[in-house]
Amino acid sequence: xxxxxxxxxxxxxxxxxxxxxxxxxxxxxxxxxxxxxxxxxxxxxxxxxxxxxxxxxxxxxxxxxxxxxxxxxxxxxxxxxxxxxxxxxxxxxxxxxxxxxxxxxxxxxxxxxxxxxxxxxxxxxxxxxxxxxxxxxxxxxxxxxxxxxxxxxxxxxxxxxxxxxxxxxxxxxxxxxxxxxxxxxxxxxxxxxxxxxxxxxxxxxxxxxxxxxxxxxxxxxxxxxxxxxxxxxxxxxxxxxxxxxxxxxxxxxxxxxxxxxxxxxxxxxxxxxxxxxxxxxxxxxxxxxxxxxxxxxxxxxxxxxxxxxxxxxxxxxxxxxxxxxxxxxxxxxxxxxxxxxxxxxxxxxxxxxxxxxxxxxxxxxxxxxxxxxxxxxxxxxxxxxxxxxxxxxxxxxxxxxxxxxxxxxxxxxxxxxxxxxxxxxxxxxxxxxxxxxxxxxxxxxxxxxxxxxx
Amino acid sequence: xxxxxxxxxxxxxxxxxxxxxxxxxxxxxxxxxxxxxxxxxxxxxxxxxxxxxxxxxxxxxxxxxxxxxxxxxxxxxxxxxxxxxxxxxxxxxxxxxxxxxxxxxxxxxxxxxxxxxxxxxxxxxxxxxxxxxxxxxxxxxxxxxxxxxxxxxxxxxxxxxxxxxxxxxxxxxxxxxxxxxxxxxxxxxxxxxxxxxxxxxxxxxxxxxxxxxxxxxxxxxxxxxxxxxxxxxxxxxxxxxxxxxxxxxxxxxxxxxxxxxxxxxxxxxxxxxxxxxxxxxxxxxxxxxxxxxxxxxxxxxxxxxxxxxxxxxxxxxxxxxxxxxxxxxxxxxxxxxxxxxxxxxxxxxxxxxxxxxxxxxxxxxxxxxxxxxxxxxxxxxxxxxxxxxxxxxxxxxxxxxxxxxxxxxxxxxxxxxxxxxxxxxxxxxxxxxxxxxxxxxxxxxxxxxxxxxx
Numbered sequence: 090x091x092x093x094x095x096x097x098x099x100x101x102x103x104x105x106x107x108x109x110x111x112x113x114x115x116x117x118x119x120x121x122x123x124x125x126x127x128x129x130x131x132x133x134x135x136x137x138x139x140x141x142x143x144x145x146x147x148x149x150x151x152x153x154x155x156x157x158x159x160x161x162x163x164x165x166x167x168x169x170x171x172x173x174x175x176x177x178x179x180x181x182x183x184x185x186x187x188x189x190x191x192x193x194x195x196x197x198x199x200x201x202x203x204x205x206x207x208x209x210x211x212x213x214x215x216x217x218x219x220x221x222x223x224x225x226x227x228x229x230x231x232x233x234x235x236x237x238x239x240x241x242x243x244x245x246x247x248x249x250x251x252x253x254x255x256x257x258x259x260x261x262x263x264x265x266x267x268x269x270x271x272x273x274x275x276x277x278x279x280x281x282x283x284x285x286x287x288x289x290x291x292x293x294x295x296x297x298x299x300x301x302x303x304x305x306x307x308x309x310x311x312x313x314x315x316x317x318x319x320x321x322x323x324x325x326x327x328x329x330x331x332x333x334x335x336x337x338x339x340x341x342x343x344x345x346x347x348x349x350x351x352x353x354x355x356x357x358x359x360x361x362x363x364x365x366x367x368x369x370x371x372x373x374x375x376x377x378x379x380x381x382x383x384x385x386x387x388x389x390x391x392x393x394x395x396x397x398x399x400x401x402x403x404x405x406x407x408x409x410x411x412x413x414x415x416x417x418x419x420x421x422x423x424x425x426x427x428x429x430x431x432x433x434x435x436x437x438x439x440x441x442x443x444x445x446x447x448x449x450x451x452x453x454x455x456x457x458x459x460x461x462x463x464x465x466x467x468x469x470x471x472x473x474x475x476x477x478x479x480x481x482x483x484x485x486x487x488x489x490x491x492x493x494x495x496x497x498x499x500x501x502x503x504x505x506x507x508x509x510x511x512x513x514x515x516x517x518x519x520x521x522x523x524x525x526x527x528x529x530x531x532x533x534x535x536x537x538x539x540x541x542x543x
Numbered sequence: 544x545x546x547x548x549x550x551x552x553x554x555x556x557x558x559x560x561x562x563x564x565x566x567x568x569x570x571x572x573x574x575x576x577x578x579x580x581x582x583x584x585x586x587x588x589x590x591x592x593x594x595x596x597x598x599x600x601x602x603x604x605x606x607x608x609x610x611x612x613x614x615x616x617x618x619x620x621x622x623x624x625x626x627x628x629x630x631x632x633x634x635x636x637x638x639x640x641x642x643x644x645x646x647x648x649x650x651x652x653x654x655x656x657x658x659x660x661x662x663x664x665x666x667x668x669x670x671x672x673x674x675x676x677x678x679x680x681x682x683x684x685x686x687x688x689x690x691x692x693x694x695x696x697x698x699x700x701x702x703x704x705x706x707x708x709x710x711x712x713x714x715x716x717x718x719x720x721x722x723x724x725x726x727x728x729x730x731x732x733x734x735x736x737x738x739x740x741x742x743x744x745x746x747x748x749x750x751x752x753x754x755x756x757x758x759x760x761x762x763x764x765x766x767x768x769x770x771x772x773x774x775x776x777x778x779x780x781x782x783x784x785x786x787x788x789x790x791x792x793x794x795x796x797x798x799x800x801x802x803x804x805x806x807x808x809x810x811x812x813x814x815x816x817x818x819x820x821x822x823x824x825x826x827x828x829x830x831x832x833x834x835x836x837x838x839x840x841x842x843x844x845x846x847x848x849x850x851x852x853x854x855x856x857x858x859x860x861x862x863x864x865x866x867x868x869x870x871x872x873x874x875x876x877x878x879x880x881x882x883x884x885x886x887x888x889x890x891x892x893x894x895x896x897x898x899x900x901x902x903x904x905x906x907x908x909x910x911x912x913x914x915x916x917x918x919x920x921x922x923x924x925x926x927x928x929x930x931x932x933x934x935x936x937x938x939x940x941x942x943x944x945x946x947x948x949x950x951x952x953x954x955x956x957x958x959x960x961x962x963x964x965x966x967x968x969x970x971x972x973x974x975x976x977x978x979x980x981x982x983x984x985x986x987x988x989x990x991x992x993x994x995x996x997x
Contacts, residue, residue, distance in 0.1 A: 096891070122752075124770050132891075156771075246735070253732055260714060260773070277731050278707055281700070298576075314798065316578050317610075317791040319714070319773060336790050337771040343794065344768065347801035348883050354805070355879030355968075356872055363884040364894075367904040374876045375909050378869060382913055385868045386920075389861035399860050403853050406860035407843035410867065414839050414976060415832060417871070418810055418969050422828045425809030429802050430817040437550070437586075440818075450821040455829050459836055466840075514809075514968070515872050522868060 099125075100132055107137050111144055123149055127156035130166075138166055143174060150174075151181035154190065160362045164193035168202070176205045184210075185230040185338070188217040225309050226302035228342070229323040229332035232256055235263045238272055240289045245280055260319045263330055264293045271322055271330040273297060299324050302331055306342045307432075313339045346432070353510035354428050356381070381515045388413070388522035395530040398538060404471065405533055408463075408480055413525025415459060416487035417518040423448045423495025424517050431499060431509050445496045452492025456485035475537050483528035490524040491517075553579075554586055561591050565598055577603055581610035584620075592620055597628060605635035608644065614816045618647035622656065630659045638664075639684040639792070642671040679763050680756035682796070683777040683786035686710055689717045692726055694743045699734055714773045717784055718747045725776055725784040727751060753778050756785055760796045761886075767793045800886070807964035808882050810835070835969045842867075842976035849984040852992060858925065859987055862917075862934055867979025869913060870941035871972040877902045877949025878971050885953060885963050899950045906946025910939035929991050937982035944978040945971075 099121075106117040118126065118141065126145075130138050130153070142150045157163040167175055167190060179187050179202060191199050191214060199218075203211045213231055220226030234252045236245040249262055262275040273293035283292050299322045300309055312321060313336060323331045349359040361373035392399065392409070399406055427444060430436070436444065460481035467477035494517050499509035553575075560571040572580065572595065580599075584592050584607070596604045611617040621629055621644060633641050633656060645653050645668060653672075657665045667685055674680030688706045690699040703716055716729040727747035737746050753776045754763055766775065767790060777785045803813045815827035846853065846863070853860055881898060884890070890898065914935035921931035948971050953963035 122750075122770065128769075250736055253736070258730065258773075259732070276712065277735070278704075278713070281731070281735070282704055282707070296576075314794050315582075316576065317794075319712075319790060336773060336794075340768050340771075340790075340794070340797065343797055343801075344887060347797075347805075348887070351801075351805050351808070351879050351883050354809075355875045357876045357879055361880065363880055363887065367901045367908070370880070370901065370905045371908050371912075374873070374905065375912055377876070378873060378909055378913055379916070381869060381872050382865070382916060385865040388868075389865050392861040392864065393858070396857055399857050400854070403850055403857075403860075404847070406853055406857075407846040410846065410864055410976070410980070411836070411839040411843050413864065414842075414867075414871075414972070415835060417868075418835050418972075419828070419832060421809045421968060422811045422831070425805050425811055426815065426817055426824070429805050433798060433802070433817065447821045447824065451824045451828065454821070454825050455832055458825075458829055459832055462833070462836060514875060518868070518872075522864070526864070 099129060103129055103133070103141075104137075107140060114141070114144055118145060123152035124156045126153045127158075130157060131161055135166070135169070139169055142166065142170060142178070147174075147177045147181055151178045154178060155182055155186040159189065159193070160364065162193060163190045164198075167191075168194055168198050172201075172205050175202065179206060180210055183230050184213050184217055184232060185228065185332075188214050188227075189222070192218060192222065220302060223306050224302065225300045225304040225306065225321075225323050225334060226331070228306055228309065228334045228338050229302070230335070231332040233263050233322070233330065233333045234259050234261075235265050235269075235330065236275070236289055238264060238266050238290055238293070242280060242283050242285060242287045242289075242292075245275075245289055249277065249280065260335070261322075261333070263322055263333070264289055265330055269330055270328050271299065271324050274322070297322070299328075300334070301326065307346055309334060310339050310342045310346065314343075350428060350432050350510045353508070354424060354513050356513045356515040377513070377515050381519075384515075384519035385522070388519065388526055391523055391526045391530070395526075395534060398530055398534045401538055402476075402533060404476075405529060408467075408476075409483075409526050409529045411463070412480065412483045412487050412529050413522045415484065416491045416521030416525045417514070418491075419452060419455060419488045420491035420495040420517045420521045421514045423451070423492050424499065424512065424514060427496045427499045428510050428512070431503050436500070436503075441500045444500065445493065448492035448496035449489060450492075452489040453485065456488030457481075459488065460484035476533070479529060479532040479536055482532050483525075486528045487521055487525045491521050494520045553583060557583055557587070557595075558591075561594060568595070568598055572599060577606035578610045580607045581612075584611060585615055589620070589623070593623055596620065596624060596632070601628075601631045601635055605632045608632060609636055609640040613643065613647065614818065616647065617644045618652075621645075622648055622652050626655075626659050629656065633660060634664055637684050638667045638671055638686060639682065639786075642668050642681075643676070646672060646676065674756060677760050678756065679754045679758045679760065679775075679777050679788060680785070682760055682763065682788045682792050683756070684789070685786040687717050687776070687784065687787045688713050688715075689719050689784065690729070690743055692718060692720050692744055692747070696734060696737050696739060696741045696743075696746075699729075699743055703731065703734065714789075715776075715787070717776055717787070718743055719784055723784055724782050725753065725778050728776070751776070753782075754788070755780065761800055763788060764793050764796045764800065768797075804882060804886050804964045807962070808878060808967050810967040810969040831967070831969050835973075838969075838973035839976065842973065842980055845977060845980045845984070849980075849988060852984055852988045855992055856930075856987060858930075859983060862921075862930075863937075863980050863983045865917070866934070866937045866941050866983050867976045869938065870945045870975030870979045871968070872945075873906060873909060873942045874945035874949040874971045874975045875968045877905070877946050878953065878966060878968060881950045881953045882964050882966070885957050890954070890957075895954045899947065899954065902946035902950035903943060904946075906943040907939065910942030911935075913942065914938035930987070933983060933986040933990055936986050937979075940982045941975055941979045945975050948974045 102117055106114040154163045191202055234249055236248050253259060262277060263271060264273045264275055266272055273295045274297045275292055279292050298312060298316050298318060302323050302325060319336045321334050323334060325331055352361060353359055356377040358373035361369055463484050464477035464481040467480055468474050498517060499512040502512055503509045556571055560568040608617045645656055688703055690702050707713060716731060717725060718727045718729055720726055727749045728751045729746055733746050752766060752770050752772060756777050756779060773790045775788050777788060779785055806815060807813055810831040812827035815823055917938050918931035918935040921934055922928050952971060953966040956966055957963045
């Protein structure tokens with residue numbers, strides 16, 4: 090199998106079926122996985138989506154809705170359905186998915202949906218809505234399979250089968266005491282393989298990884314990756330079991346965090362959706378560009394300061410853009426490596442020190458290598474060895490500035506608790522632009538035109 | 544719990560324990576999860592790692608080795624162990640992990656390790672070594688739980704328990720026929736919940752997602768994300784079951800692919816390890832910088848072409864760096880959004896067309912917004928409204944160039960089968976640098992200095 094791509098044939102089939110009778114539409118829809126229908130929805134108008142949801146069996150409809158990307162507004166689809174159909178679908182959803190979808194709506198719509206639900210479902214969803222969506226609490230599903238300490242194998246197995254009626258899939262059984270305090274974990278395999286009169290107390294695994302509900306989702310994702318987890322229990326301050334987070338939600342978090350890193354480092358605000366419209370894109374990017382305009386004036390003011398040097402040697406106007414541009418690119422390289430490294434692991438002091446030292450060395454060597462090329466071009470093309478020397482020194486110097494700022498700024502930001510990806514290339518290139526203009530102009534003024542400058 | 548960070552206290556404890564007696568060291572090590580010991584290894588010398596591996600129980604030692612990052616060379620650790628200890632550890636490893644680790648070694652070392660193993664283990668590992676490590680075959684573990692069509696509940700359950708002795712964790716039971724052809728999947732829960740005399744034929748789920756062994760790992764990861772999978776079966780061209788891929792391996796793939804995207808787009812070769820040394824970094828980045836040096840000369844040659852314009856209006860030397868720099872940053876924004884979007888989903892023709900159109904519009908609007916600022920600065924600070932107009936037009940024009948190239952180049956590369964992240968900012972900024980110099984100089988020449996130019 091390949092990953093599913095929406096192609097014109099699929100869309101055409103669905104669109105044709107939408108115009109035909111219900112039986113035909115149902116037949117066509119049966120050939121698609123709920124995830125695929127969710128993807129097809131990205132290309133269909135609102136009425137078509139509603140028609141399809143209404144015709145699908147409730148369990149499939151709810152799976153389709155839970156698979157829709159947040160940015161394609163499953164909440165809006167839900168609110169427009171008939172209240173009975175809507176409640177059926179919401180009750181079929183996992184609580185965490187229901188919460189995410191309902192949270193998209195405005196307060197009065199949320200109330201409308203919640204009022205129609207069973208008291209128990211409504212309460213569970215309301216409780217989940219209190220957690221910040223970027224935390225473990227915001228990711229967790231309160232539906233878990235629990236057995237109690239003191240049960241024997243038979244009791245535990247009966248309990249697991251009874252509770253799993255309502256759950257599609259589970260990987261871990263949680264062991265709690267009477268006060269709902271999490272005592273350990275078990276796999277279904279452990280229970281089945283145990284001898285017939287085994288007690289849970291003997292089977293339970295007490296050495297497990299858990300998270301508090303307030304933990305940031307990025308930290309939760311790191312735990313999944315570090316300990317190769319499929320699921321993690323979420324507890325409160327007293328170790329009371331609140332729910333569990335499964336790895337499929339973590340995959341979404343990881344995609345989201347990687348996207349944010351890549352956008353932020355490129356000077357795009359993290360709020361911009363990848364498939365957002367132009368208004369959103371302008372709103373997200375213009376502030377960074379305006380900041381950059383300010384820093385560009387700062388860099389340009391350096392050039393103005395050396396007006397007489399440029400006037401005497403206009404070729405410098407061309408060369409200094411090369412030095413500045415090369416610095417910007419070298420800084421982007423150092424920045425990308427450092428930001429990505431920080432977001433995957435936490436660096437110790439000595440690792441951070443070594444990272445900066447490495448980038449200094451890389452800047453020195455890459456700077457010297459490019460500097461030699463520039464030197465020879467100045468020597469043979471411009472016939473000016475002193476200009477070559479000026480450019481060699483400026484290139485080496487600016488690539489050192491690039492390495493130092495590209496690595497140290499994100500590391501320092503991380504230490505003081507600011508997201509290191511904010512050290513976007515826009516900020517870092519301010520340094521390399523300034524140094525890229527200052528260094529060649531200063532060296533030129535002092536080494537080439539020394540006698541002409543007062 | 545927070546994600547584990549190696550701090551000085553942990554390192555000091557381990558180092559002290561390493562100097563003490565074995566019992567003390569064992570006691571200290573017991574307090575750490577195998578993943579944590581693997582992380583501590585990153586900071587310990589080779590002899591310390593060997594001592595710890597030798598003292599740990601074999602199952603823990605093999606878990607530690609399988610948790611070590613590839614770049615910290617678990618293979619080298621393995622090859623230096625006593626052959627008996629080494630074989631015990633390798634036999635405890637999952638075949639896919641053993642294959643990855645042994646593949647790191649040179650041919651003669653591989654042979655040395657494989658010769659000491661059981662025939663069966665050695666054969667399985669040799670078979671896996673034939674798959675490209677970036678494909679489904681390279682990720683899969685051939686150890687799966689299988690039951691046969693025609694079995695009843697009791698037979699199936701016995702078979703599952705028997706086979707699961709050797710496996711730490713499993714989520715899915717695969718149903719095969721006598722020729723080992725994959726017929727469907729089952730969860731352990733389905734088997735347990737079935738009535739006592741149920742047949743596998745009635746329980747089996749025939750609608751499942753699978754992959755061929757040759758599929759690229761990036762496509763495999765997309766399937767996990769699209770269908771929210773925890774595990775996927777790997778088959779050959781005849782649907783014969785070869786193994787399974789679990790989600791923990793996919794998390795590693797996703798981290799690796801995101802890192803590659805971010806590095807490539809920033810002009811860092813994908814071979815550079817995040818924590819690699821300076822030699823590796825220079826080797827990975829210098830080629831891009833040299834390419835950029837060439838393109839920078841190309842852009843600078845435009846400036847030389849307008850020598851007389853710059854000489855007449857030296858202030859343009861400063862302003863054109865602002866226009867070019869702003870274009871570079873706007874292009875980086877458009878590029879990051881486009882590359883990330885392509886790597887998460889496949890765009891249809893009309894989506895691709897709309898993406899370019901959106902970036903054109905964003906470029907026009909952000910260009911005009913920044914152009915107005917530059918216009919007023921030229922008007923009030925330089926007292927030159929015509930210069931303001933030149934800069935307004937150049938800024939708007941260059942940000943349109945930025946939007947168009949930043950979005951269309953990666954899309955075109957994707958269509959012709961080249962990795963779109965290769966459209967690194969280094970390549971894209973060549974366009975914005977050229978246009979950033981050409982536009983203000985050309986407009987200035989024709990609008991401001993028209994009469995002076997021949």
